[in-house]
Amino acid sequence: MYVKRILLQNYRNYESLNLDLTRNVNILCGLNAQGKTNLLEAIYFCATGRSHRTAYDKECIRAGEEEALIKILYEKHRDDTIEIHLRKNGRKSVAVNGCPVKKIDDLFGCFHVVVFSPEDLSLIKSGPARRRKFMDIEICQLDRVYLHNLQQYHKVLKQRNQLLKDLYGNPSQRDSVFAWDTQLAEYGAKIAKRRKQFLQTLDSYTRDIHQQLSHGTEQLALSYEQDGEADSQSLLDRLTRGLQRDIRQGSTQIGPHRDDIRITINGTDVRVFGSQGQQRTAALSMKLAELNMVKNEIGYPPVLLLDDVMSELDSERQLHLVHYIEENQTILTCTGIEDSIKQMPAGRIYRVEQGQVRKEV
Numbered sequence: 001m002y003v004k005r006i007l008l009q010n011y012r013n014y015e016s017l018n019l020d021l022t023r024n025v026n027i028l029c030g031l032n033a034q035g036k037t038n039l040l041e042a043i044y045f046c047a048t049g050r051s052h053r054t055a056y057d058k059e060c061i062r063a064g065e066e067e068a069l070i071k072i073l074y075e076k077h078r079d080d081t082i083e084i085h086l087r088k089n090g091r092k093s094v095a096v097n098g099c100p101v102k103k104i105d106d107l108f109g110c111f112h113v114v115v116f117s118p119e120d121l122s123l124i125k126s127g128p129a130r131r132r133k134f135m136d137i138e139i140c141q142l143d144r145v146y147l148h149n150l151q152q153y154h155k156v157l158k159q160r161n162q163l164l165k166d167l168y169g170n171p172s173q174r175d176s177v178f179a180w181d182t183q184l185a186e187y188g189a190k191i192a193k194r195r196k197q198f199l200q201t202l203d204s205y206t207r208d209i210h211q212q213l214s215h216g217t218e219q220l221a222l223s224y225e226q227d228g229e230a231d232s233q234s235l236l237d238r239l240t241r242g243l244q245r246d247i248r249q250g251s252t253q254i255g256p257h258r259d260d261i262r263i264t265i266n267g268t269d270v271r272v273f274g275s276q277g278q279q280r281t282a283a284l285s286m287k288l289a290e291l292n293m294v295k296n297e298i299g300y301p302p303v304l305l306l307d308d309v310m311s312e313l314d315s316e317r318q319l320h321l322v323h324y325i326e327e328n329q330t331i332l333t334c335t336g337i338e339d340s341i342k343q344m345p346a347g348r349i350y351r352v353e354q355g356q357v358r359k360e361v
């Protein structure tokens with residue numbers, strides 16, 4: 001699968017763009033703040049219906065404009081298009097092959113990307129929220145039911161948290177929380193089960209990759225970390241037992257929104273005891289594993305968006321990355337062309353300058 005062309009109108013700092021891409025490596029080179037990441041963001045938007053950088057679509061509309069348009073032409077089995085229309089004062093709309101889709105989630109399965117940015121290299125040393133996001137972003141692209149469960153879970157969680165705050169001054173209404181707990185436990189158990197399954201699969205890919213990256217000296221292992229059992233009854237019991245504490249704190253203290261990924265090297269928790277180098281290598285292993293896993297699940301290589309990661313890696317790790325991306329259409333941003341980038345298969349270089357993109361000859 002690959003993006004053949006991207007068109008933008010009034011998207012971020014692009015007034016108008018019509019750019020053809022190659023099916024191999026596309027190198028977007030330019031100084032800081034010229035629009036390189038904006039272009040990756042627009043492609044990501046077409047896969048998920050959202051930005052990976054902001055929850056506010058309005059930020060993506062060019063300053064002073066009312067609307068923005070993103071359109072990609074991509075080839076999977078045949079030529080397809082995805083078009084996204086953002087409006088400052090209205091809902092965004094999405095069309096696939098010219099036909100409007102009712103819900104953004106209907107984009108699911110059309111077009112897949114894996115995005116890799118410097119923040120991903122901090123996956124291990126960041127807090128649990130970053131790791132939950134890592135799981136959620138990927139599973140949502142692979143599993144529409146998961147996306148639904150996650151949305152419902154967060155809706156119910158918000159309502160329960162509101163009720164907890166109300167109960168603080170009015171404890172006689174405590175029983176009313178039970179209805180939310182039942183739903184929260186049901187959705188929560190489904191989310192935890194799917195994340196566990198995702199990590200088991202990811203772990204099987206990560207082990208080999210990390211062995212290679214560490215020259216056979218380190219055994220990397222991933223597992224789902226949660227407080228208690230994953231089934232809905234157990235979660236419900238824990239919610240009930242923890243109600244007094246939750247009322248005191250004004251928020252729900254257990255559930256998938258608090259879970260994490262346990263990451264060990266040779267049995268030791270690398271989140272706490274890993275060196276910086278170990279943490280970054282482990283993060284790279286997880287990202288490469290994700291790429292392989294997505295390819296196997298969807299049956300073809302996803303489009304890879306590499307946002308300025310090359311400069312963050314040493315030469316050995318850069319070469320590993322280059323080796324892994326041979327099959328994928330890759331769109332990468334950089335401020336300078338390093339040796340490893342020159343070694344990429346059939347790269348095409350584009351210069352990005354103040355929202356204009358020019359192909360280098």
Ligand SMILES: Nc1ncnc2c1ncn2[C@@H]1O[C@H](COP(=O)(O)OP(=O)(O)OP(=O)(O)O)[C@@H](O)[C@H]1O
Pocket residue numbers: 011012013014030031032033034035036037038039059060061062063308333335
């Ligand atoms: N809604 C918007 N309207 C107009 N310009 C915007 C908008 N949002 C962001 N920009 C501009 O886009 C530019 C940043 O683009 P981008 O994040 O793609 O940078 P970049 O080329 O990837 O740089 P770096 O190498 O620093 O990451 C900034 O100049 C910013 O002012």
